[in-house]
Amino acid sequence: MTDPSLIETELRAVLRDCLGLPQHRVDAFDADTGLFGHLPELDSMAVATLLTEMEDRLAITIEDDEIDGEMLESFGALLAFVTAKRQAG
Template identity: 90%
Template sequence: MTDQAMIENELRALLRDCLGLSQQRVDAFDADTGLFGHLPELDSMAVATLLTEMEDRLGLVIEDDEIDGEMLESFGALLAFVTAKRQAG
């Protein structure tokens, strides 16, 4: 499995666990699947939980100025953010 595939699987597991989504639903996410503003489960409180879990489970440090609406707009945008953070790490 490639690093990209591993990151994608980890991110899907995080979304499933943090938002209480089914595995089937998370597996259906593609790059264009809307997240914040599209998933009722992803409200402002869930965003805080998700970011904390991303740091803990993926070994990331997310600075406040890195958090914006674009990062959480779609699954593809969040995946690109996590991938860039892991590669810079």
């Protein structure tokens, strides 16, 4: 899966499933939508679940040193991270 629209669709599904968000809410995310620190559902406990699910469903490996606040700051930042990982993989 290297098609950017497919990656975005799957990332939205991961966020929906891991955080228990309704589909319409996830569909409304744009590049500037805040994630960590903005979504009460995405707390420190949910981050581990989210990252594991992203690895499994998006076929990427996330190294510990790649996890930082910038990556989880917004939907756009997370999508850019995942897209870069998929293209490099």
